[in-house]
Amino acid sequence: MAKAGNGGNPAPNALRRPHLPKGPGYGGHGGSVILKATTQIESFLDIPQKVTAPHGADGHDTRRGRTGDDLYLQVPLGTIVRERIFSGYTTEEGRRIFLPQFRYQFLRHLDTYVVAKGGIGGIGPKSFKKGDMRRGTPGQRTRLELELRVLNDVALLGLPNAGKTSLLAAMSRAHTRIGPEEFSTTRPHVGVICFRDRVEVRVCDLPGLKHGAHQDKLMGRRILRHTYRSRALAFVVNVARGEKSEEDVLEEVEMLRQEAIQFDPLNAEKPWMVIGTKCDMLHRDPLFHLDSLFYRLRARYEDEIPVVGTSSRFGLGLTRCVRTLRQLVYPDMLEPRYRLGADPILKEHPKAPHQSSDLGDQVDLIGEAERLQVKQWCWCFLVNTWSKQDSIYIYRYKPSL
Numbered sequence: 001m002a003k004a005g006n007g008g009n010p011a012p013n014a015l016r017r018p019h020l021p022k023g024p025g026y027g028g029h030g031g032s033v034i035l036k037a038t039t040q041i042e043s044f045l046d047i048p049q050k051v052t053a054p055h056g057a058d059g060h061d062t063r064r065g066r067t068g069d070d071l072y073l074q075v076p077l078g079t080i081v082r083e084r085i086f087s088g089y090t091t092e093e094g095r096r097i098f099l100p101q102f103r104y105q106f107l108r109h110l111d112t113y114v115v116a117k118g119g120i121g122g123i124g125p126k127s128f129k130k131g132d133m134r135r136g137t138p139g140q141r142t143r144l145e146l147e148l149r150v151l152n153d154v155a156l157l158g159l160p161n162a163g164k165t166s167l168l169a170a171m172s173r174a175h176t177r178i179g180p181e182e183f184s185t186t187r188p189h190v191g192v193i194c195f196r197d198r199v200e201v202r203v204c205d206l207p208g209l210k211h212g213a214h215q216d217k218l219m220g221r222r223i224l225r226h227t228y229r230s231r232a233l234a235f236v237v238n239v240a241r242g243e244k245s246e247e248d249v250l251e252e253v254e255m256l257r258q259e260a261i262q263f264d265p266l267n268a269e270k271p272w273m274v275i276g277t278k279c280d281m282l283h284r285d286p287l288f289h290l291d292s293l294f295y296r297l298r299a300r301y302e303d304e305i306p307v308v309g310t311s312s313r314f315g316l317g318l319t320r321c322v323r324t325l326r327q328l329v330y331p332d333m334l335e336p337r338y339r340l341g342a343d344p345i346l347k348e349h350p351k352a353p354h355q356s357s358d359l360g361d362q363v364d365l366i367g368e369a370e371r372l373q374v375k376q377w378c379w380c381f382l383v384n385t386w387s388k389q390d391s392i393y394i395y396r397y398k399p400s401l
């Protein structure tokens, strides 16, 4: 519930004369209630149920009343604002039925939206010929419903205790409670994986899902709604089965995917991958389960589904996992390692320095490459001083020793 401040009333007998420096004692405007998106917070925990912005003060003598300050409430990115509007009906117990209506969604940092506008301050009597005055208007009052659908690129979905939080903590700087008990994570956490070429992949760790999640079993729908904005899904399964070996890994992946699809059919079109965790527990046959999962998934789906085995405890397979995540989210944007032209376009340059350098080392021009070859950094490449803007001349530097 948000209530903006009322406008203040004007001073009834204020005069306006040329020699009086101040105005005719108008009332101050009321403060508005404004929502502001920020990356600093990730939940609604700090937002009170009822907020009221300060009222504008009444006019006094010839001075305008003080304008009430706007009340800013910080909300996390990905918040959807809906207004609850009275439908005109009541329940049998006499409770009013409200219907939600979409108002705004926050997708950018520092985005603001005014949910309740403050009242306008009253106008003094001397502004009207009749000599009457206008009182301040009341501030708006709205009932709001906020829903958080976290902004992320990849959502980690898995059974409770599959090792999702450990995986995210190993891949990024996000760190939350990791525990041996089920449901140790209770709300979404986002970790950002930054690549060297400034590409960022936002990975969202969610609480565990169980069968029937799409019917809101164990708050499943409230968990699955965070997949709404993800561009790819990663199903996390514990492949170290041990005594649980009769429960099939493939069944588990299928169950998780079906839950996601039944919740939102758009999830069927998103690219997905499977991450096998706890691969370090060798006595529990994780590699066997991982292998069987890969071949059976390949047989079932025509295009190859990436399956990556990891161990968050020992940091195994994380690089491959991170690369695969990036490949899912940005399939067209390859890493610089792969972006190399196989053969640089060789072109003789007229000013090529075929002579030796000062140290007596031999410097040969190999060619002009459109793209810089990072692959062959074992040779020391020199970028010459007269390189054009769109091309780089590459020299092979042979030390004299």
Ligand SMILES: Nc1nc2c(ncn2[C@@H]2O[C@H](COP(=O)(O)OP(=O)(O)OP(=O)(O)O)[C@@H](O)[C@H]2O)c(=O)[nH]1
Binding pocket: 158, 159, 160, 161, 162, 163, 164, 165, 166, 167, 177, 178, 179, 180, 181, 182, 183, 184, 185, 186, 206, 207, 208, 277, 278, 279, 280, 281, 310, 311, 312, 313, 314
């Ligand atoms: N040996 C081993 N244990 C792991 C690994 N990753 C996680 N664990 C353990 O598995 C347990 C569960 O890990 P979490 O990361 O909390 O699992 P979760 O999927 O986030 O669980 P919920 O949040 O409850 O759904 C913890 O006791 C971890 O120590 C791993 O790679 N190897």
Ligand SMILES: [Mg+2]
Binding pocket: 164, 165, 166, 177, 178, 184, 185, 206, 207
């Ligand atoms: Mg967790």
